[in-house]
Each structure stands twice: as structure tokens, then as C-alpha cells.
Amino acid sequence: MSKLSFAIPSKGRLKEQTEQWLAELGFPVSQIGGERGYQAEIAGLGDVEMRLLSASEIARGLIEGSLHIGVTGEDLLHDFAPDGASEFRIVRQLGFGGADVIVAVPQAWLDVDTMADLEAAGAAFRKLHHRRLRVATKYMRLTRRFFAAKSVGEYRLVESAGATEAAPTTGAADVIVDITSTGxxxxxxxxxxxxxxxxxxxxxxxxxxxxxDWSDEAQASCLRLLERLEPNASPNAKNLLNTFLTHV
Ligand SMILES: Nc1ncnc2c1ncn2[C@@H]1O[C@H](COP(=O)(O)OP(=O)(O)OP(=O)(O)O)[C@@H](O)[C@H]1O
Ligand SMILES: O=P(O)(O)OC[C@H]1O[C@H](OP(=O)(O)OP(=O)(O)O)[C@H](O)[C@@H]1O
Incomplete structure (x- = not known):
């Protein structure tokens, strides 16, 4: 893998705005094979291997090292990184795809407004029902880290593949961790x-x-790419890559 691999979302929420951001910088993406084709080219970025992948696959590829650079949601990067934020470097937040990962409980739980309340409710729940409160989420690592940081241990995780907010109503879980934008x-x-x-x-x-694998070729291409994608911050792009590479 010597050529620089650069991945952008192939579908979903982040695809259109990523393409719009690149087009505004003068790099229109053309998908090879039309709308459903998963290969792409960006005119003017000749020495870059473009990959079209789902936002989740991009986060995983950046953490595992099968991609050099990519656009994805920070929530996914944080969740896929077993050891946290040292496993990726944010070059630039792009100002779209904004949403919060949150802990939510049924509105009817009048005594539970904070994480400390949740821990107390979990302890009471276990005494009464002889089982732990269940937290439904697809964000398994983020949830574990956050609950530990808040000293909440009276719970167990239930992995959710979608429609997480329905879990308390269907009885699949009691509490949820999910992403929200409009609420x-x-x-x-x-x-x-x-x-x-x-x-x-x-x-x-x-x-x-x-x-x-940051070969000399990949480093040189990345620097050129960053200088083009960061037109107002070229010296920063160079500093950023140098600092980044000396810490890899
Ligand atoms: N309201 C929202 N709900 C979910 N994700 C949002 C929302 N707003 C912004 N996002 C961002 O979009 C990302 C999800 O995008 P998308 O559904 O395309 O990705 P994906 O997880 O790869 O898809 P899939 O689950 O099909 O593999 C989230 O991880 C988050 O960063
Ligand atoms: O705060 P809101 O604006 O209501 O957005 C949040 C919802 O949007 C997403 O679900 P989506 O409908 O994309 O389905 P998904 O569960 O398949 O991701 C996300 O998982 C939340 O459920």
C-alpha cells in the first residue's frame, strides 16, 4: 500500500455534503459506474487512490490502518477506537453531519435526571428485580468509557442494530445511548x-x-492533498502532517 488511499462516504447522510465540500474546493467527485458505482475519481488528485465506503467502514479503515485519510463521523471514529482518541488524528472538522451521542431515559423516570441518579436507580432496580438495568446502543465502546468515567456500573449493555429509541417501549432495554440531531x-x-x-x-x-503504512510516496501525496484541501492553511497542513508523522 504505497499510494495514498483517501476514502469518502459512498452513501447515507455524509455523502452529499462531503461531495459538495470537495466540489466547492474545485475537486468534483465523479463516481465510476454511476450513482451505485463504488469507485471514484477526483480530477486534479491524480496520485490518490479514491475509495467510496460507508461512514462506518471508513472509521474502521482509519483505525485499522487500511486507509490513510478519510471523511467520516467523529462518533464512529471514537467508537471504533479501542484505545480512544490517540488512534486517529482529526485534520479538520467539516461543519456538517453534526449530531450528539447521548444517554436518554424514559420521560416518566421523574427521579432520574443525571448519571448519578441513573447509578442510584440501577442499584435500586437490581435490588428489586435481581437484574441490572439494560442500556441499548450500537456505541458499545463509547458507552462503556463514558459510564466508567461517570462511575456508573449498575448496568449491562444490549447491542442494538437500529431503532434504538424503541428499546424502552418494546422492553428490549431500559435506557438508550444513541445519536440525535433534531431530537x-x-x-x-x-x-x-x-x-x-x-x-x-x-x-x-x-x-x-x-x-x-506511511511510505514516502503516501506522505508526499498526503501533503499535496492537504495543501489543496486546506487552501487557507497550507503552512498548517505541512506542520500538521510533520507533527502527525513524527508521532506515529
Ligand atoms: N441524525 C443523525 N442520525 C444519525 N447519524 C447522523 C445524524 N446526523 C449526522 N449523523 C452522522 O452520520 C453518520 C451515519 O451516517 P450513515 O448512516 O451514512 O453511516 P453508516 O453508519 O456507515 O451507515 P450504515 O449503518 O448503513 O453502515 C453518523 O455516525 C453521524 O456521524
Ligand atoms: O434527532 P433526530 O433528528 O430525530 O435524529 C436521530 C435519529 O436519526 C437516526 O436514525 P435513522 O432514521 O437514520 O435510522 P437508523 O437507526 O437506521 O440510523 C439516528 O439513529 C436516530 O435514531
Whole structure:
């Protein structure tokens, strides 16, 4: 893997705005094979291997090192990184794809407004029902880290593959951790965010992979790419890459 691999979202929420951001900088993306083609070219970025992948795959690729640079949601990067934020480098937050990862409980839980209340409720729940409160989420690592930081241990995780906000109503779980932007889904499902329950304020970001194979060719291409994508901050791009590479 000597050529620089640069991944952008192939579908979903972040695709259109990523392409718009690149087009505004003068780099229109053309998808090879039309709308459903998963290969792409960006005119003017000749020495870069473009990859079209889902936002989740991009986060995983950056953490594992199969990609050098990519655009994805910070929530996904944080969640896929087993050891936390040292496993990726944010070059630039892109100002779109904004959403918060939050802890929410049923509105009817009048005594539970904070993470400390949740821990107390979990202890009481276990005494009464002889089992732990269940927290439904797809953000397994983020949830574990946040709950530990808040000294909440009276819970067990239930992995959710979608429609997480429905879990308290269907009985699949008692509490949820999920992403929210307008708050409409939480409201529709009778849930409230805990006062200190915002785990992460996420947005789409351009990120580098410390785990990738940074050949001389990849470094040189990355510097050229950053200088083009950061037209107002070229010296910063160079500093950023140098600092980044000396810490890899
Ligand atoms: N309201 C929102 N709900 C979910 N994700 C949002 C929202 N607003 C912004 N995002 C961002 O978009 C990302 C999800 O995008 P998308 O659904 O395309 O990705 P994905 O997880 O790769 O998809 P898939 O689950 O199909 O693999 C989130 O991780 C988050 O960074
Ligand atoms: O705060 P809101 O604006 O209501 O947005 C939040 C919801 O949007 C996403 O779900 P989506 O409908 O994309 O389905 P998904 O569960 O398949 O991601 C996300 O998982 C939340 O459920």
C-alpha cells in the first residue's frame, strides 16, 4: 500500500455534503459506474487512490490502518477506537453531519435526571428485580468509557442494530445511548436526555490514520492533498502532517 488511499462516504447522510465540500474546493467527485458505482475519481488528485465506503467502514479503515485519510463521523471514529482518541488524528472538522451521542431515559423516570441518579436507580432496580438495568446502543465502546468515567456500573449493555429509541417501549432495554440531531426521534419515543448525558458532540471530519503504512510516496501525496484541501492553511497542513508523522 504505497499510494495514498483517501476514502469518502459512498452513501447515507455524509455523502452529499462531503461531495459538495470537495466540489466547492474545485475537486468534483465523479463516481465510476454511476450513482451505485463504488469507485471514484477526483480530477486534479491524480496520485490518490479514491475509495467510496460507508461512514462506518471508513472509521474502521482509519483505525485499522487500511486507509490513510478519510471523511467520516467523529462518533464512529471514537467508537471504533479501542484505545480512544490517540488512534486517529482529526485534520479538520467539516461543519456538517453534526449530531450528539447521548444517554436518554424514559420521560416518566421523574427521579432520574443525571448519571448519578441513573447509578442510584440501577442499584435500586437490581435490588428489586435481581437484574441490572439494560442500556441499548450500537456505541458499545463509547458507552462503556463514558459510564466508567461517570462511575456508573449498575448496568449491562444490549447491542442494538437500529431503532434504538424503541428499546424502552418494546422492553428490549431500559435506557438508550444513541445519536440525535433534531431530537424528534427521542421525543416521539417519550425519552429525555440526562442533564450530564451528552457523551460526544460529533460532526463529519477529515481524519488521518496513525496505523497506516506511511511510505514516502503516501506522505508526499498526503501533503499535496492537504495543501489543496486546506487552501487557507497550507503552512498548517505541512506542520500538521510533520507533527502527525513524527508521532506515529
Ligand atoms: N441524525 C443523525 N442520525 C444519525 N447519524 C447522523 C445524524 N446526523 C449526522 N449523523 C452522522 O452520520 C453518520 C451515519 O451516517 P450513515 O448512516 O451514512 O453511516 P453508516 O453508519 O456507515 O451507515 P450504515 O449503518 O448503513 O453502515 C453518523 O455516525 C453521524 O456521524
Ligand atoms: O434527532 P433526530 O433528528 O430525530 O435524529 C436521530 C435519529 O436519526 C437516526 O436514525 P435513522 O432514521 O437514520 O435510522 P437508523 O437507526 O437506521 O440510523 C439516528 O439513529 C436516530 O435514531
Amino acid at each position: 424528534a426521534t427521542l421525543k416521539a419515543n417519550g425519552l429525555k436526555i440526562l442533564d450530564d448525558g451528552v457523551i460526544l458532540k460529533s460532526q463529519a471530519s477529515l481524519a488521518l490514520s496513525p496505523a497506516a
